[in-house]
Amino acid sequence: MTIEIDNLRIRFGEREVVKGVSFDIEGGDSFGIVGESGSGKSTVLRAMAGLNEDWQGRISFSGEDAPQKRPPSFFRKVQMVFQDPYGSLHPRQTIDRILSELPLVHKMDRIDDRIAKVLSDVALPQNARFRYPHQLSGGQRQRVAIARALIAEPEVLLLDEPTSALDVSVQAEILNLLADLRVERKLTYVMVSHNLSVIAHLCSQVGVMVDGQMVEQLTAEDLRLGKAVHPHTQELRRLSVELEEPV
């Protein structure tokens, strides 16, 4: 599903936090947004997901302009995964209950089969179904959050720092899972992260945000090769490379 964002502006009260951001993503591609805290990257993602209804500009999915208030059918196509798997799952609901919410709302059939299928898709054991979130590890919880997004059979996944609350060992598993799912299901990804290596690993296109503006867009390949032009991108790359290299 192609996505076009054109001159997106978002303000909270007097303060403009997104100041005219534009980018396009081709169907099946993955786009990463990097930036420091407060740069407005998550705000862009939340507006795309329909979680913020107060924005100006144009957000379009498959050439169709998204209205401020999204219809229910929109959430079958576009789903979001949040940063903290400890906070994004209801602590008093079983995994089964968490995963059946969306199919029930959308009056989908064969809910039982769908849950069984989606659990195996994210490599969770079937017996995880009747557990509570606190009985699962952080990585397993993030798999549940991904399963909850996938059960809608979406075409677009919006990922807000999906691995930054996880250990590197678990991060590797989740990143591999996300990479596989994208190929299998022909998904389009938009991922927000502050970690340049994670973005470059999963995304082919990268946008860099500073203070509400997207100051640079480049391919992950160019980013790796150090062909960034904007000083902030160069600085982020330098810090990331410096840590990777032995002393």
Added chain:
Amino acid sequence: MLVDIQNLKIGFKSRTGFHQAVKGVSLKLGTEKLGIVGESGSGKSLTARALMKLLPKSTVIEADTLAFDGIDVLSASERQMRQIRGKRAGFILQDPKYSLNPVKTIGAQVAESWRTHKGGSRREALEAAVNLLEQVQIRNPQVVAKSYPHEVSGGMGQRVMIAMMLAPDPELLIADEPTSALDATVQAEILRLIEELVAERGMGLLLISHDLPLVSHFCDRVMVMYSGRVMEELKASELLSAKHPYTRGLLNCMPSLIHPKDRLPVLARDPEWLK
């Protein structure tokens, strides 16, 4: 030797039985920079907290030696521990959002920490606070001293925490994930600041982190922990060429900017490591 820990064991009694979280950890620390790395649940924070006796009363702590500058922490009274905590050993925690008092100004908090340990009048304490804020390279210390924690950024909040820790001139600084909540550019600045202060004042530093590359750049020595045990201990400069399969596994499964990998290798955990 500033810190001497031999065969430390920490366990928790729970409804369903007994859980051993730290299973025999030994370490020694002088005036140097020691990093402890490991995944969540490996017991790295528990080890540091046990040294300051900051664990709940129900925790079962055993050790052959658990000493801070020759003082036996296990048998020390609360009164003795208060002489160590803050005064001789400072503790910097991960997120300044939760460690600072939201209803007191920053100046008042730093002044309180100074006055508790050094005495003196309120005015002297406030002057000292502004001076400390200046030492952690805050550009307009007068203004920051009058602000509340929610009015400053995360990096600034962490500088304030460091200023508070420095007030009583500690001999040891324990930093538990001091930069994990901060942006990459701010992280570099805060670490440089800690490094300078440690060198200037001749302190010992215990840096706890899950970030291996960061620790290897910043510390002198690194201890790798897994599941309550020490897997290996090595020079920080040799960390990236470590031999132990666990350390290697952690290093390999990180995505890299300069050396792209199609798939990330997943850490295969070997039960042998725990023997």
